[in-house]
Amino acid sequence: MEHTGAEILLECLKREGVDVVFGFPGGAVIDIYDAIPRFPLRHVLVRHEQGAVHAADGYARASGKVGVALVTSGPGATNTVTGIANAYCDSIPMVVITGQVPTPLIGNDAFQEVDIVGITRPCTKHNYLVKDIDQLATVIREAFYLARSGRPGPVLIDLPKDVVQAKTKFVYPKTVKMRSYNPTIKPNKLQVKKAVDMFLAAERPLFYVGGGVISSDGSEELAWLARNLNIPVTATLMGLGAFPGDDPLFLGMLGMHGTYAANMAINNCDVMIAVGARFDDRVTGKLATFAPEAKIVHVDIDPTSIRKNVRVDVPVVADCREALKGFKELVRERLGEKDYKKANEPWVVRVQEWMKTHPLTYRTDTGCENEPDAGKIKPQYVVETIYEITRGDAIIATEVGQNQMWAAQFYKYNKPRTLLTSGGLGTMGYGFPAAIGAQLAFPDKLVVDIAGDGSIQMNIQELITAVCNNLPVKIVILNNNYLGMVRQWQELFYAKNYCATCMDAQPDFVALAKAYGAEGFRITEPEDVKPVLEEAFKLPKAVIVDVRVTKEENVYPMVPAGASLTEMLLV
Amino acid sequence: MRHVLSVLVENEPGVLSRVSGLFSGRGFNIESLNVGPTLEEGVSLMTITTTGDDQIIEQIIKQLRKLVTVIKVVDLTEMQAVEREMMLIKVNAEDSNRAEILRTVDIFRCKVVDVSQNEMTIEVTGNQGKLCAILNLLSRFGIKEIARTGTVALKRSMQLD
Numbered sequence: 214m215e216h217t218g219a220e221i222l223l224e225c226l227k228r229e230g231v232d233v234v235f236g237f238p239g240g241a242v243i244d245i246y247d248a249i250p251r252f253p254l255r256h257v258l259v260r261h262e263q264g265a266v267h268a269a270d271g272y273a274r275a276s277g278k279v280g281v282a283l284v285t286s287g288p289g290a291t292n293t294v295t296g297i298a299n300a301y302c303d304s305i306p307m308v309v310i311t312g313q314v315p316t317p318l319i320g321n322d323a324f325q326e327v328d329i330v331g332i333t334r335p336c337t338k339h340n341y342l343v344k345d346i347d348q349l350a351t352v353i354r355e356a357f358y359l360a361r362s363g364r365p366g367p368v369l370i371d372l373p374k375d376v377v378q379a380k381t382k383f384v385y386p387k388t389v390k391m392r393s394y395n396p397t398i399k400p401n402k403l404q405v406k407k408a409v410d411m412f413l414a415a416e417r418p419l420f421y422v423g424g425g426v427i428s429s430d431g432s433e434e435l436a437w438l439a440r441n442l443n444i445p446v447t448a449t450l451m452g453l454g455a456f457p458g459d460d461p462l463f464l465g466m467l468g469m470h471g472t473y474a475a476n477m478a479i480n481n482c483d484v485m486i487a488v489g490a491r492f493d494d495r496v497t498g499k500l501a502t503f504a505p506e507a508k509i510v511h512v513d514i515d516p517t518s519i520r521k522n523v524r525v526d527v528p529v530v531a532d533c534r535e536a537l538k539g540f541k542e543l544v545r546e547r548l549g550e551k552d553y554k555k556a557n558e559p560w561v562v563r564v565q566e567w568m569k570t571h572p573l574t575y576r577t578d579t580g581c582e583n584e585p586d587a588g589k590i591k592p593q594y595v596v597e598t599i600y601e602i603t604r605g606d607a608i609i610a611t612e613v614g615q616n617q618m619w620a621a622q623f624y625k626y627n628k629p630r631t632l633l634t635s636g637g638l639g640t641m642g643y644g645f646p647a648a649i650g651a652q653l654a655f656p657d658k659l660v661v662d663i664a665g666d667g668s669i670q671m672n673i674q675e676l677i678t679a680v681c682n683n684l685p686v687k688i689v690i691l692n693n694n695y696l697g698m699v700r701q702w703q704e705l706f707y708a709k710n711y712c713a714t715c716m717d718a719q720p721d722f723v724a725l726a727k728a729y730g731a732e733g734f735r736i737t738e739p740e741d742v743k744p745v746l747e748e749a750f751k752l753p754k755a756v757i758v759d760v761r762v763t764k765e766e767n768v769y770p771m772v773p774a775g776a777s778l779t780e781m782l783l784v
Numbered sequence: 785m786r787h788v789l790s791v792l793v794e795n796e797p798g799v800l801s802r803v804s805g806l807f808s809g810r811g812f813n814i815e816s817l818n819v820g821p822t823l824e825e826g827v828s829l830m831t832i833t834t835t836g837d838d839q840i841i842e843q844i845i846k847q848l849r850k851l852v853t854v855i856k857v858v859d860l861t862e863m864q865a866v867e868r869e870m871m872l873i874k875v876n877a878e879d880s881n882r883a884e885i886l887r888t889v890d891i892f893r894c895k896v897v898d899v900s901q902n903e904m905t906i907e908v909t910g911n912q913g914k915l916c917a918i919l920n921l922l923s924r925f926g927i928k929e930i931a932r933t934g935t936v937a938l939k940r941s942m943q944l945d
Contacts, residue, residue, distance in 0.1 A: 334802060335809045339852040393794060393855040517846040
């Protein structure tokens with residue numbers, strides 16, 4: 214029996230275990246939409262294609278599965294680019310299916326035609342234009358394999374309308390054969406031994422972990438090593454949750470807005486074990502002075518990450534979990550040799566001293582000068598309260614900017630996949646659709662988007678997506694009437710020339726929530742923060758909580774761009 | 785330093801753009817890039833000449849290997865290799881200069897492939913040094929146009945020290 218391209222696509226999605234697709238229909242994909250009701254697939258209609266891709270991304274980050282978005286050709290396809298680039302930067306497994314004009318029209322500037330394969334070539338792990346229906350099943354199989362294996366990433370499949378309409382026999386390829394793609398999963402044993410020798414001989418070892426530990430499910434191995442050897446851990450923004458945030462060995466995030474303890478530990482460690490992190494410039498600051506005393510072990514599944522920015526003494530190309538498992542096996546054999554816990558104790562004491570003397574904090578007395586609401590609600594307090602109410606048992610999404618950094622600093626992520634944030638690309642408007650995706654993956658969990666008044670407006674149209682799908686996502690807006698992070702830079706480095714960062718004219722977010730059929734609250738007094746958030750979190754529907762916070766609050770510590778990690782501006 | 789990379793790729797639409805886009809997008813330098821089919825159907829060989837310090841070259845090679853359509857990357861600079869480039873030179877050839885031009889062509893063991901009343905087109909193959917030398921010698925007659933293929937290279941069968 215013959216099947217249409219649309220049916221083959223949907224059958225393949227079913228076999229790949231896809232249960233939710235985020236999408237927006239159009240002429241080029243109308244045949245796929247025609248077939249959707251015949252398949253056991255939940256289609257979530259978004260209001261903007263960027264929302265679809267971020268939602269698929271949030272779904273993928275929270276669940277560990279491949280997120281899927283389906284959009285039409287031309288503008289539908291170009292609207293996905295930011296979301297794709299975002300997933301690419303953060304290595305999120307995703308398959309994006311775009312419609313395309315019929316093959317005879319390709320290249321003719323047809324209606325709603327765009328070369329999306331060309332446009333997304335630099336920001337996808339790989340992409341395909343399917344010109345022959347007999348290739349379709351193989352391409353989809355490969356796309357999912359590529360998206361989830363090795364260093365995960367987004368894969369785009371461009372489907373011309375005539376391919377979707379054509380018919381052929383459906384053959385689902387049993388295996389994927391790609392001779393040019395063979396990611397290294399298991400680490401080289403010799404390199405593992407070298408690495409273990411190096412960090413067991415260290416006096417001041419430090420784990421610097423990133424998103425790779427989370428995407429490889431390597432948290433347990435990491436915790437075993439850190440605890441059995443007494444090695445402190447610092448994490449990148451993407452790595453938050455890879456190691457329990459409330460563990461005494463955890464130093465918090467490092468880098469530009471990292472903790473004093475983490476940045477000092479980087480500066481003083483003698484062996485750094487970098488796992489699934491890529492030495493991003495927001496992490497390293499000035500490269501020449503980064504970890505000046507440390508020998509570096511770098512574990513990454515992507516060989517291009519190694520030695521891209523820093524010299525590395527022991528490179529280990531492997532899946533992070535496999536590498537950590539390899540470390541664990543060797544360490545276990547050697548635990549009897551010496552009391553490593555005791556040997557590292559002086560270093561741990563020193564590091565914890567830094568945490569005590571310079572904890573993450575904020576001023577509660579006055580605000581900044583020129584602030585009409587000085588001393589009122591501090592945004593950090595709002596994040597702390599969210600942690601207090603949820604006890605860390607929530608999925609937190611963030612937008613980008615000050616809200617994101619406060620969410621990273623003042624909420625403790627004790628489990629992997631509980632923080633969804635745009636790390637690499639820094640996409641404003643990411644958090645809310647990502648929260649929608651996460652809520653679909655975990656309908657019974659509390660999902661909170663910590664937002665800024667600027668960022669939330671970049672994809673606020675998805676409020677109706679949340680409402681009509683009964684997704685009780687909570688949006689907490691830390692509303693300071695500013696594009697806060699840019700304002701902070703203008704204050705510190707551009708002589709307070711607040712050009713284009715003041716957002717005095719804002720929508721009434723409470724009324725807006727209600728207009729969409731969601732609930733809205735406004736908080737203006739510190740004593741209302743906890744009770745109102747508690748009430749909001751209990752409501753079984755989408756809620757916006759507009760919290761009016763002090764206007765000119767800054768994120769500290771801060772390492773100015775290009776400075777050394779030790780040159781921190783503190784509160 | 786100059787490196788010659790031999791890159792085996794799947795011959796499918798867009799592969800050249802993936803490779804060249806990688807160079808332009810990451811700010812790497814391409815001196816020349818040459819593509820042609822191999823013995824195996826569906827597989828092409830690219831010879832890419834590029835420059836950069838060791839760290840850049842390492843990144844280029846790793847980034848190339850990361851492309852899904854790239855099968856194999858070899859840095860020929862690390863071994864003995866045969867390098868050739870072909871160039872067509874259209875040179876001013878007045879009657880008074882013809883004999884001298886033909887002599888030069890003879891010495892360099894290259895060919896005249898087209899001739900007219902006042903021009904000659906010469907086909908030269910060789911390594912960069914040879915191409916450079918003949919270009920230099922002919923320049924005094926006035927070179928009107930050149931077309932170069934960029935380097936192609938193969939590893940030598942015997943790797944002698």
